[in-house]
Amino acid sequence: MTRGQxxxxxxxxxxxxxxxxxxxxxxxxxxxxxxxxxxxxxxxxGVSRTxxxxxxxxxxxxxxxxxxxxxGSRVTxxxxxDIRRVYDIRARLEGLLARDACTRMTQPxxxxxxxxxxxxxRLRGDETEVLRIGREFHARIAEIAENRWCDQLLxxxxxxxxxxxxxSTREPGRPDLAVAxxxxxxxxxxxxxxxxxxxxMRVHVEQSATSAAQAAGAVPS
Amino acid sequence: MTRGQxxxxxxxxxxxxxxxxxxxxxxxxxxxxxxxxxxxxxxxxGVSRTxxxxxxxxxxxxxxxxxxxxxGSRVTxxxxxDIRRVYDIRARLEGLLARDACTRMTQPxxxxxxxxxxxxxRLRGDETEVLRIGREFHARIAEIAENRWCDQLLxxxxxxxxxxxxxSTREPGRPDLAVAxxxxxxxxxxxxxxxxxxxxMRVHVEQSATSAAQAAGAVPS
DNA sequence: GCACTATTGAATACAAGTACCCACGGCGTT
DNA sequence: AACGCCGTGGGTACTTGTATTCAATAGTGC
Numbered sequence: 001m002t003r004g005q006x007x008x009x010x011x012x013x014x015x016x017x018x019x020x021x022x023x024x025x026x027x028x029x030x031x032x033x034x035x036x037x038x039x040x041x042x043x044x045x046g047v048s049r050t051x052x053x054x055x056x057x058x059x060x061x062x063x064x065x066x067x068x069x070x071x072g073s074r075v076t077x078x079x080x081x082d083i084r085r086v087y088d089i090r091a092r093l094e095g096l097l098a099r100d101a102c103t104r105m106t107q108p109x110x111x112x113x114x115x116x117x118x119x120x121x122r123l124r125g126d127e128t129e130v131l132r133i134g135r136e137f138h139a140r141i142a143e144i145a146e147n148r149w150c151d152q153l154l155x156x157x158x159x160x161x162x163x164x165x166x167x168s169t170r171e172p173g174r175p176d177l178a179v180a181x182x183x184x185x186x187x188x189x190x191x192x193x194x195x196x197x198x199x200x201m202r203v204h205v206e207q208s209a210t211s212a213a214q215a216a217g218a219v220p221s
Numbered sequence: 222m223t224r225g226q227x228x229x230x231x232x233x234x235x236x237x238x239x240x241x242x243x244x245x246x247x248x249x250x251x252x253x254x255x256x257x258x259x260x261x262x263x264x265x266x267g268v269s270r271t272x273x274x275x276x277x278x279x280x281x282x283x284x285x286x287x288x289x290x291x292x293g294s295r296v297t298x299x300x301x302x303d304i305r306r307v308y309d310i311r312a313r314l315e316g317l318l319a320r321d322a323c324t325r326m327t328q329p330x331x332x333x334x335x336x337x338x339x340x341x342x343r344l345r346g347d348e349t350e351v352l353r354i355g356r357e358f359h360a361r362i363a364e365i366a367e368n369r370w371c372d373q374l375l376x377x378x379x380x381x382x383x384x385x386x387x388x389s390t391r392e393p394g395r396p397d398l399a400v401a402x403x404x405x406x407x408x409x410x411x412x413x414x415x416x417x418x419x420x421x422m423r424v425h426v427e428q429s430a431t432s433a434a435q436a437a438g439a440v441p442s
Numbered sequence: 443g444c445a446c447t448a449t450t451g452a453a454t455a456c457a458a459g460t461a462c463c464c465a466c467g468g469c470g471t472t
Numbered sequence: 473a474a475c476g477c478c479g480t481g482g483g484t485a486c487t488t489g490t491a492t493t494c495a496a497t498a499g500t501g502c
Contacts, residue, residue, distance in 0.1 A: 012489065037449065048491045053451090057235075057275055058282055063373055070498070071450060085321075085368055092313040100306075147306055149381060152284055153374045160370060234451065258487065269453045274488090291461080292488065 014051035032078045086160040087209030098201035100145035102194040168215035235272035253298045307381040308430030312423045319422035321366035323415040389436035
């Protein structure tokens with residue numbers, strides 16, 4: 001300690017710029033391949049180049065922005081053939097998370113997951129609600145696993161996954177299937193077999209991949 | 222090519238600072254938990270705060286540097302209990318890479334790998350040489366797989382893995398075992414069965430994990 | 443081929459915030 | 473009554489975050 005503190009709790013401008021740009025890239029508001037220049041972004045966002053620069057660096061490291069050989073940068077173009085690739089990675093990372101969660105889980109944790117599964121069954125008709133609960137289910141598992149590095153990598157991969165997801169206006173409609181898969185993950189976790197938990201999660205994510213690939217592939221533009 | 226190309230820009234400045242600091246953290250020259258301040262780093266490295274800042278941001282995003290709640294930053298402390306975690310991740314990412322490589326591989330690719338395996342057998346006695354060839358073997362597989370995202374994540378995880386590795390002065394001496402494992406990976410690739418290739422690679426990395434955990438755990442100081 | 447322009451990279455200057463240090467005063471104890 | 477301890481308050485110093493300025497380079501139009 002030295003004295004200086006930076007207001008970490010308050011979101012710094014650079015962090016805000018990063019999150020904003022990331023969201024815009026993922027949502028597609030910043031189109032794939034769109035050219036990005038620091039001065040323009042800075043003036044658009046009403047800040048100086050400095051925070052923009054930092055945000056850009058992070059986005060480049062994350063792979064959401066490409067640095068052109070000429071020196072400029074652009075939103076990383078999307079290649080439909082890569083959907084499978086990012087989902088393959090996600091499947092393994094989330095699978096590992098499920099495995100870790102399985103070994104660290106306590107009874108209350110399991111109960112909480114059971115409640116989510118129950119909710120999912122009862123709201124089976126409401127697709128968006130099922131999706132929301134599904135996300136919470138995954139988040140809960142990540143929380144239980146307490147695997148900092150896996151979380152970190154997953155955050156990055158999820159960015160890419162979500163880019164492809166946002167290509168199709170509608171989520172792949174496979175509500176019943178999703179419920180069944182989550183149920184399977186829950187049962188695997190409850191069984192206490194880490195290998196089985198990892199497998200169940202992997203299968204689930206890979207199923208999502210298939211749906212997403214179909215949905216994205218069917219999109220005109 | 223005669224005149225300065227754009228890549229000169231990439232190498233100098235912030236990128237250089239990033240790579241230097243990263244190497245120092247991995248090697249342990251920057252001790253775990255050591256406090257890092259921008260002005261001090263800047264004056265030490267003979268540059269201004271700006272490139273230091275950018276490098277720090279990347280290292281923070283990578284998890285090699287922690288941002289303290291108070292605002293400062295420090296080299297992320299090492300927790301021996303996490304060795305298994307980072308290796309688990311690496312095992313799955315490298316496994317996936319092996320799988321992808323298996324499906325994309327051409328005969329010349331396979332031949333190149335065969336040459337490496339052959340070399341490894343012939344230099345079986347020279348531990349450092351076996352290690353070098355092992356690294357090249359993995360690099361070649363990554364090259365064949367052409368999985369940009371996997372590479373990117375692996376780069377990050379490898380940073381953490383190498384930090385733990387550098388804890389033990391000597392590499393875990395299991396040369397024959399390593400040769401056998403690489404041989405197994407090669408055979409799996411040659412068989413053309415992606416699942417088998419992934420498994421072989423995963424087993425190999427997990428074996429390394431066990432050795433590394435023992436070596437790091439046995440370190441006196 | 444040359445000048446111009448636009449953009450990035452680096453350095454410096456400026457603003458803001460917080461923890462540490464120390465001095466001071468009140469209070470309890472001897 | 474004197475001495476010491478504790479809590480508090482302000483000043484200081486160090487650090488981060490942002491803006492601005494300067495330099496260099498590549499691309500473009502004439």
